[in-house]
Amino acid sequence: MESKPKEVEEVETFSEDGEDHPKRGGWITFPFVTGSMLGLSIAGGGWGSNLIVFLITKFNVKSISATQITNIIFGTNNLIPIVGAFIADSFLGSFSVVVIFSFLSLLGMTMLTLIATMHSLRPSSCPPGSLTCEGPSNFQYSVLYGALALASLGLGGTSFTIATMGADQFKNPKDQGVFFNWYFMALYVANLISSTAIIYVEDNVGWGLGFGICFIANAIGILVFLLGKRFYRQVKPMGSPFMSIARVLVASIWKMKISLAISRDSDYFYADEVFADNTVPTKSFRFLNRAALKTEKDKQFNGSYTKSWQLCTVKEVEDLKTLIKIMPLWSTGICLSITIAISSSLVVLQALSMDRHLGPHFRIPAGSFPVFNLLATAISIFIVDRFILHKLRPLQRVGIGHVINIVGLVGSALLERGRLGVVRAHHLTNQPGTVVPMSALWLVAPMSVMGIGEAFQFPGQVALYYEQFPKSLKSTSTAMMSLLIGIGFYLSTAITHLVKQTTGWLPNNINQGRLDNVFWMSAVIGVVNFVYYLICAKFFKYQNQNV
Incomplete structure (x- = not known):
């Protein structure tokens, strides 16, 4: 793969509490980001890759039902990242989100390990091919689904948030592209380990030991991530981006009767963003431009204009477009x-x-x-x-x-x-x-x-x-x-x-x-x-x- 640049790039100003230090960010963060991702992914792959077999052999679930349950769990694993991303972008930042969700994953791995080692949490074993098997009780199902829910939350809330945090360490799009390739390479290596070594332990030694290894990998992932804290460049949350989207839609509907035929660039609300982003209203989805069109009703007592549910900036409109x-x-x-x-x-x-x-x-x-x-x-x-x-x-x-x-x-x-x-x-x-x-x-x-x-x-x-x-x-x-x-x-x-x-x-x-x-x-x-x-x-x- 492309070699990593040795120098640490010049850093943008992201916050006021030390994250903008010139030694933060760059490739020095790569071992910590990918190391934590490796640990968390090995843990997630260790229970996820073999879930169908676990449900069939240890919970006496029918084969097609086991695939459906597994697909629902995998779907949850992949829907949760959007929740994690929303929280990271809007409120807490990527670092805090990764820490919180990785501990949820650790709790889930604890419960799965207990399920695999305590017979009272599983139905009685059933011979292969038998048509009369004892199904799980409601309590056993509840404990299983609780464990899977926590593990899914943890895995989903960290995976792509870590990817974003890693890319945030670089300013150059080329370096970001190289990072994503290395990131996915490491992700597949982690899944390779969990899909071979850990699954072999689960099938041939014991599920308790297999899930226990996943617990240890999860704990190591958290530790590695925390050790890199002093090197990370942390982007300060910018508030809910979805609220901005909602405001643009509401404002454009509110002003739908206003004509755009004779509007000029100076008639639109830019705030301070026009100097930073050179954003001007475009002709595509032109009806949305009304959200940034200034009117007398939008003017404050002092003659100025501010963001509201009736007036958005041009940049907010163009972002939605x-x-x-x-x-x-x-x-x-x-x-x-x-x-x-x-x-x-x-x-x-x-x-x-x-x-x-x-x-x-x-x-x-x-x-x-x-x-x-x-x-x-x-x-x-x-x-x-x-x-x-x-x-x-x-x-x-x-x-x-x-x-x-x-x-x-x-x-x-x-x-x-x-x-x-x-x-x-x-x-x-x-x-x-x-x-x-x-x-x-x-x-x-x-x-x-x-x-x-x-x-x-x-x-x-x-x-x-x-x-x-x-x-x-x-x-x-x-x-x-x-x-x-x-x-x-x-x-x-x-x-x-x-x-x-x-x-x-x-x-x-x-x-x-x-x-x-x-x-x-x-x-x-x-x-x-x-x-x-x-x-x-x-x-x-x-x-x-x-x-």
């Missing part, structure tokens, strides 16, 4: 996330039914198979950063990711068709829990293809949003990526439920189902979404030409 312009492009990531969510959950069920032996004595845990996706993504990010990144603009990079994702879904459909052929050939359709004589390593190919697609589109989207969003929404910009992933997981749960209710594709015994049709359906969704993406990309114009 920027959001409106980028939202169609952002929305294309929702369907992409739906297909990824469906694929990532079903692959664990496929692996559970296949031969997972690697040699005569070692069997790969089913929950570890997504690691091949992570590994492909991490390697591809390195290659993209080294050889391809400078040749592609963000929109091109994201578009390539869409195409590769579709290819991966087609591969998954073809592979599942082959697996079902083996099931029928060996008459295993009505034998739940029986291993299909087909190597689960066949799953590696389509998963790796989809991992390559993620390497193109996820870092590209985060970098694009960070650069294109208004300054007041920097934390929100990186969390927007997480938001669409969260929405994708929730919608994937709804789609899975709909498919289960209306077709015979998703029975609890997948050997009796048609998972291949689910993958074909996902591929069709991907193709339609890609066409939509091309339309949105065609009409999108970069606001920041450094991107």
Whole structure:
């Protein structure tokens, strides 16, 4: 990857309590930011990656129900970052948000460790393939969901807020882009560790020890983050950016009868921002310009103008326009996330039914198979950063990711068709829990293809949003990526439920189902979404030409 500059950049003035010291910020903060992210991500991946297996084997939850619960949890993991970003941008700042939510994560890991070690918090064990298993009690479900809620809050509230805080340490967009690539590289390495070593411990040694390791990793992540406090450049919260958006909408509606035909630049309210940002009213979404148009009713007793629910600055209006312009492009990531969510959950069920032996004595845990996706993504990010990144603009990079994702879904459909052929050939359709004589390593190919697609589109989207969003929404910009992933997981749960209710594709015994049709359906969704993406990309114009 691109080498890190040795010098510490000149620092902007962010606050009045020492954060603007010239030695703060820059690459000196990188080990602390990524080190804390590694610890927190290893902890989150340790319980999240193997959650389906935990629910099936320790809580006696049916397979399809386990995937739906897991997708809801993953959706929550990815919706919480927008809450964390809002709190960081509006009230507390990124540092405080990371500290608070990381301690919530630690509390969640404590509860999960207790659940895994205390038999009274779990239902009685059930033999594989048994049709009569004791389900969890309401109390056991309550404790489990409480633990998962805290762990999800902690993981979601820290992940992208840490990314924003790391990018805030740099002034140069190029350095920020390099940071995001390194950040995602470290993120995938953390997930690689949790999806292999920790899952192996959970499956082969004990869930209590596995979750205990996650607890330790979480604690180390908090400690590393706190140790770097004296080096961080901390951006002072600017107040709620969403309140500004609301004011623009209210003011533009309030003045909707006022004509803009003869308005001049001097008729608009700038406050002091015109000198700092050179912002002038643009013609796009011109009806919003009324929110910044000065009238006699807006004038104070002393003849001046101030911000109110009837008068906003030109910059506030233009910031909202920027959001409106980028939202169609952002929305294309929702369907992409739906297909990824469906694929990532079903692959664990496929692996559970296949031969997972690697040699005569070692069997790969089913929950570890997504690691091949992570590994492909991490390697591809390195290659993209080294050889391809400078040749592609963000929109091109994201578009390539869409195409590769579709290819991966087609591969998954073809592979599942082959697996079902083996099931029928060996008459295993009505034998739940029986291993299909087909190597689960066949799953590696389509998963790796989809991992390559993620390497193109996820870092590209985060970098694009960070650069294109208004300054007041920097934390929100990186969390927007997480938001669409969260929405994708929730919608994937709804789609899975709909498919289960209306077709015979998703029975609890997948050997009796048609998972291949689910993958074909996902591929069709991907193709339609890609066409939509091309339309949105065609009409999108970069606001920041450094991107």
